[in-house]
Amino acid sequence: MFQTNLVGGVVPPIHFNEWGGTLAVPSGSPRFITARRRPSSFVAFDNTHNQDPRPGSNRSVPTALERTGDFSQSFTTSAGQRFPIQVFDPLSVNAATGNRTLFPGSVIPKNQLDPISQKILDFVPLPNTAGDPTSNASNNFISSATRQDTFPVLSVRGDQNWNNSHHSFATVRWAHLDETLDNYFHNVATGNYHVRVAENIGVDHVWTLRPEQSARFALQRESL
Secondary structure, X not given: OHHHHHOOOOOOOOEEEEEEEEEEEOOOOHHHOXXXXXXXXXXXXXXXXEEEEOOOOEEOOOXXXXXXXXXXXXXXXXXXXXXXXXXXXXXXXXXXXXXXXXXXXXXXXXXXXXXXXXXXXXXXXXXOOOOOOOEOOOOOEEXXXXXXXXXXXXXXXXXXXXXXXXXXXXXXXXXXXXXXXXXOOOOOOOOEEEEEEEEEEEEEEEEOOOHHHHHHHHHHHHHO
């Protein structure tokens, strides 16, 4: 967000919305704990919609001159020394030596610009900030990309007290995450879409031995 403010761009929105609810159906009055109880159930639903700016959204994009094939102003640096970008003509290979010749003035002629690359450039924005000093086109675009995700979660549980010794429950849990991020150019050329679906089932049964059953079980184990 601070980087977007720096270049006078539109501040990316920040939203975090979460809502949900629970519904519990009891099995009966606790005073009838010694009797067989009706099944009880519990349902919970939670949904999150989140949108926030993503850090590290500096990109490097071709300059207006480079888009036309003009690399006369393009350079890179190494150990503090500046080096011009040299563009060689791929059609000028010397069969004997394998050497190529430079385009005059490091400008690619219009008739040698690849039409496919020109179409790709339609999806790449122009620089919107000055690049860092390592080259003429390093980190020269600040994106207002955001991460957006929705995350609904559903949990269901059912309990059954068969009697004072036996208790069972079953659970089902479902979650579905849809996430979109890294859409730096706000078009089909960038962005990732993630889907994660979690489905879980759990079953449990508890058998509580009466004191006399515990003692009998212990004696049986000793006799073995």
